[in-house]
Amino acid sequence: MTEEENSLTTALEYTLNEEDFLPKVIDIKKLTKTYMMGQVPVEALRGVSLSVRKGEFIAVIGPSGSGKSTLLNMIGALDRPTSGTILINGVDVSTLGDNQLADLRQSVGFVYQTFNLISRLDALGNVELPLSIVGIPKKNRKFKAAVMLKIVGLGDRMHHKPSELSGGERQRVAVARALVTNPAFIIMDEPTGNLDTKTGLEIMEFAKKLNREHGITLIIVTHDPEIGNQARRIIRLRDGLIESDEVN
Ligand SMILES: Nc1ncnc2c1ncn2[C@@H]1O[C@H](COP(=O)(O)OP(=O)(O)O)[C@@H](O)[C@H]1O
Numbered sequence: 001m002t003e004e005e006n007s008l009t010t011a012l013e014y015t016l017n018e019e020d021f022l023p024k025v026i027d028i029k030k031l032t033k034t035y036m037m038g039q040v041p042v043e044a045l046r047g048v049s050l051s052v053r054k055g056e057f058i059a060v061i062g063p064s065g066s067g068k069s070t071l072l073n074m075i076g077a078l079d080r081p082t083s084g085t086i087l088i089n090g091v092d093v094s095t096l097g098d099n100q101l102a103d104l105r106q107s108v109g110f111v112y113q114t115f116n117l118i119s120r121l122d123a124l125g126n127v128e129l130p131l132s133i134v135g136i137p138k139k140n141r142k143f144k145a146a147v148m149l150k151i152v153g154l155g156d157r158m159h160h161k162p163s164e165l166s167g168g169e170r171q172r173v174a175v176a177r178a179l180v181t182n183p184a185f186i187i188m189d190e191p192t193g194n195l196d197t198k199t200g201l202e203i204m205e206f207a208k209k210l211n212r213e214h215g216i217t218l219i220i221v222t223h224d225p226e227i228g229n230q231a232r233r234i235i236r237l238r239d240g241l242i243e244s245d246e247v248n
């Protein structure tokens with residue numbers, strides 16, 4: 001490379017941001033959602049636009065009732081918008097039929113506040129479950145589930161039932177279960193809501209590590225600013241609108 005070319009590349013690198021060229025896993029434009037309560041419309045989302053690129057770690061924060069869960073449910077294809085568009089991995093969700101929507105839901109990793117683990121199954125059984133739903137043979141399931149439990153630091157807890165695990169450990173089983181199908185991204189609705197502050201912050205440390213070391217795209221919804229502050233990008237929702245969208 002000549003000196004001239006070299007200085008040109010340097011100048012370009014200075015003005016361009018490499019991260020802006022990563023593929024968009026989620027692309028939302030002018031999304032609205034209005035629920036009808038009898039005759040009364042409730043505008044839960046009033047025109048939300050945002051995109052998420054592969055490898056991002058985002059917190060969506062906002063007070064109770066600001067539309068956070070509604071937004072997550074749209075992203076996870078659990079509900080349809082009133083207007084606006086949602087692209088997941090470049091596919092317009094509104095063009096999908098029921099079967100394709102069900103497939104899409106399988107490709108989104110959901111982690112709920114209440115963990116939703118099955119109490120009679122041990123950690124390994126819980127993590128295996130989504131694999132049996134998608135028809136992976138039993139032998140491969142056990143292996144994949146065990147690898148995921150090792151990744152979340154529960155290699156020595158595989159045969160513990162949920163009642164034999166701490167709150168933070170149960171949450172990590174729920175994360176392993178969400179990750180095992182290799183989803184495009186993981187969304188967590190108030191993942192620390194049922195945990196004490198210390199355990200909540202530990203879960204966030206763990207989420208950071210998953211993002212950094214394994215490149216997992218993470219979107220976490222929380223009403224707790226201290227928890228939200230752990231993410232790299234923070235989107236604030238208020239009254240169904242984005243109030244701010246900043247890199248931490
Ligand atoms: N299924 C529903 N039917 C009617 N109103 C709803 C429904 N779900 C949510 N809402 C209303 O939409 C608004 C946003 O709710 P939600 O997305 O759950 O907020 P958040 O998760 O930020 O607490 C609230 O005013 C809530 O009462």
Ligand SMILES: [Mg+2]
Nearest residue numbers: 068069070189
């Ligand atoms: Mg909510």
